[in-house]
Structures are given as C-alpha cells and as structure tokens.
Amino acid sequence: MYVLLTGINHKTAPVEIREKFAFAAAELDHAYNKLKNEHVEGLVILNTCNRTEIYATAKDIEAGQESLKSFLISYSGLAIEEIEKYIYQPNCYDAIDHLFRVSSGLDSMILGETQVLGQVKEAYEKSRELKASDGVLNSLFQKALYVGKKVRTETAIDQHPVSVSYAAVELAKKTLGSLEDKTVLVVGAGEIGELTTKYLLLNGVHSVIVSNRSYEKAEEMAADLNGRAVRFDELAAELRNADIVISCTAASHYVIREDNCREVLLSRAGRKIILIDIAVPRDVEPALGCIEGVYLYDIDELQYVIDSSFAARQKAADTANGIIVKELVEFNEWLATLYVVPVISALKSYGESIKKNELKKAFNRLGKISDREQEIITTLANSIVNQLLHFPIVNLKEMAVSNQGHLYAEVVKKLFGLRLADEEQEEYAKIEAGNQR
Known part of the structure; x- marks a missing residue:
C-alpha cells in the first residue's frame, strides 16, 4: 500500500x-x-x-x-x-x-x-x-x-511573532497580561491597523474604538470590527478609557501629542496603557512614553521584536x-512492512513455484533414481533459488526504509511479474482493520 x-x-x-x-x-x-x-x-x-x-x-x-x-x-x-x-x-x-x-x-x-x-x-x-x-x-x-x-x-x-500585527499583539499581551475585556483604540483606518485590531479581537479584546480624519472611513472600519467610531477631535478624550492604542495614519506630524494628551494620560493615575505607533513618520510624540503607566513602542522597536523572533x-x-526526521524514519519503517513484506513473500513463493515445477519435470525425465540422488538434485535446486533471490531480498529490505523504498518494491513486482497472494491481501485488511480501531 x-x-x-x-x-x-x-x-x-x-x-x-x-x-x-x-x-x-x-x-x-x-x-x-x-x-x-x-x-x-x-x-x-x-x-x-x-x-x-x-x-x-x-x-x-x-x-x-x-x-x-x-x-x-x-x-x-x-x-x-x-x-x-x-x-x-x-x-x-x-x-x-x-x-x-x-x-x-x-x-x-x-x-x-x-x-x-x-x-x-x-x-x-x-x-x-x-x-x-x-x-x-x-x-x-x-x-x-x-x-x-x-x-x-x-x-x-x-x-515568536513574525509580522508587525502579530508583534504588536504579543507586546500588548506581554505588557498587559490577559487581553480579556480590554479596549483598543485604532487611530487611522488603514489596512495594518485593521489587521492588528482583528488579531487583538482574536486574543480576547472586548471593545474597539476607531478614529480617523475621515469620519466616514472610521464608521466603515468600526462597522467591520463591530466597534464604534469617534471623531478625530475626540481622540484625546478616548485615551482615558483605552487599554491599547494602535496608531497608523499618513500624517506628516504627531497626531497624539503631549500638549493635548498629557493631562488625559496623567489622569489614568498609572493605570497601564500601551501605545503602538506603526506610522512612519511617527504618530505619537515620544515624550508621552515618559508618563507613568504609558508603554510606547514605535515601528523600529516592533521590527526588533520581529527580527529577533524570526531568528x-x-x-x-x-x-x-x-x-520530523526521527518520526519520519519511524513511520516509514512501519509503512515499509506494508509494501515490502508482501513482495518478499510473493518473491519467495515465485521461486518456490518455479523450483517445484522444474524438479517435477526433471524427475519425470530421469525416471527411476535413488532417494539419495533425488535429495542431491533437490538440494541443488534449493541452493540455486536461494542464491538467486538472496541479494534481491536483502537489498529490498535495506531499501525499504529509504525514500525510494516503495519504488524498489514496485520494480521487483514488475520485473518478476509478481501477484500478491490472497493471504497477503487478507493481511493488508487485518492491518487496516486494526488501525481503524
């Protein structure tokens, strides 16, 4: 098989x-x-x-x-x-x-x-x-x-995370522990922000808030994520209740700034919040990372996590x-018995059949001979058959566990015109029935 x-x-x-x-x-x-x-x-x-x-x-x-x-x-x-x-x-x-x-x-x-x-x-x-x-x-x-x-x-x-989105999720889990019942605020309605949020949802995040300069786009993305949209000028206030912020806008300046967000973040009284800034140029002003309870990561820090993780x-x-190699060898040794043992058995039966037929012909042609002479001729026939089949059988057993073992078994079957006997087929059925249980 x-x-x-x-x-x-x-x-x-x-x-x-x-x-x-x-x-x-x-x-x-x-x-x-x-x-x-x-x-x-x-x-x-x-x-x-x-x-x-x-x-x-x-x-x-x-x-x-x-x-x-x-x-x-x-x-x-x-x-x-x-x-x-x-x-x-x-x-x-x-x-x-x-x-x-x-x-x-x-x-x-x-x-x-x-x-x-x-x-x-x-x-x-x-x-x-x-x-x-x-x-x-x-x-x-x-x-x-x-x-x-x-x-x-x-x-x-x-x-080990190997994508920006996955790395962001792993950093959030490492910082906050369980993400169950956490709230994520997504700033920007781009693909990476959406993908990262989907990863967060899969890891237990409960609520999603989306903010974008285009309120319509924020509404569309919020609908896809079963969240709610907020206008861009409401962004700072939402930091009071968010646990995770994913920011990835195309702005050329900071959108989460010290002048409008510092007081809100201080009002959290040290309660942990993770700001993940995926944007280039950066969206989050670095000074905010100095506030107690604020954990700020930019794209370079995420890339470091990714590079380390990939290695x-x-x-x-x-x-x-x-x-895999160890388990592969073990499984292949078992599988080899399914296609090699029946072939070897059929090959031996083939040799035995030829020997018997040729001995019968020889004894008929020789007429009456002594038991001793019959024994010598039979021993000779046995020796010839055994020696002829010895190396094919030994080599087939050795090749059985190689990646070409099944092909060698198939070649031997075709070279000798072998047909597996009914008992070999029944043995297949027994093995398969045993594996079904």
Missing part, C-alpha cells in the same frame, strides 16, 4: 490559480465521491486558503497518481497545459515528510503558525466521518498530528527538522 499526494499551494501557484482548486464546505462530500475509484483506496482532502492537497493510498502508484491529478485538473476547469506546472506529486516518502512539515507549520506562509494543525485535524476528521480514510491514512494523520503538537511543545516555534523561529525550525 503506497501513500500518494497530489496538491497545489502558495509556494507553487499564485492565488488566482489556487482559488480554482479551493473546495467550498458544501463541495467536499461531492469531491470525495468523485475521487473514489478502483485506483484509490483511502482519501483525505486538506483544503485551506493556501493549499489544496489530496492524500491517498493506492496499490498502483502510477494509476493512483494519474487518477488524483485528473480529478484536480477537471475540478479546476483549466486546461492541463495551464496548470500542470503548479501541481506537485512527490514520492511516497516525501509525501509523508511533506504532511509532517505542514502539520508542524514549517510549510506555512508564516513559519510555525498554529492554525494549520487544526486544519489538518479537521480534514482528517471529515475523511473519517465520510468513511473515506483507511488504516494507513489513519496512522499517517494520527502521527502527523502528534508530530505537529510535539514540534510546538518542544521548540515553541509558534511563540528564534529559524532556530526552532532547525530543531523541528530533527524531530
């Missing part, structure tokens, strides 16, 4: 191509039904904003890969020559390695992000719900989820690679 992967992601294709492959939630059931055929045994579809990947198991690699690829091309509605270059189909070993890296956040647009682990889990659970998965995929996805959790636990790769994530990624 071989693990297959056919997919497209943010590394191989632009968004205008990726969106053609995206499945709406209502379309997933139909996609699973269309993908089920004689060439595919088990299926899991991983569908996110950055990737569409189909993981499958098959007894025939080429037929299985062609089936998955044809489906994706057909679903996209694009010509094969337009999209074939964007689709990837790694070998069995690399497909497993890829899934482990996806679940660990190492293949994400933001290195180490956590959302993808939940998406992998949801994809697996959906497959189980539709009874589309099989024993091999059950084991694979359970291992992938385990690896993803282990990487985050042992490396803390997701604890930390890269270091964590190196550690994560070691974890």
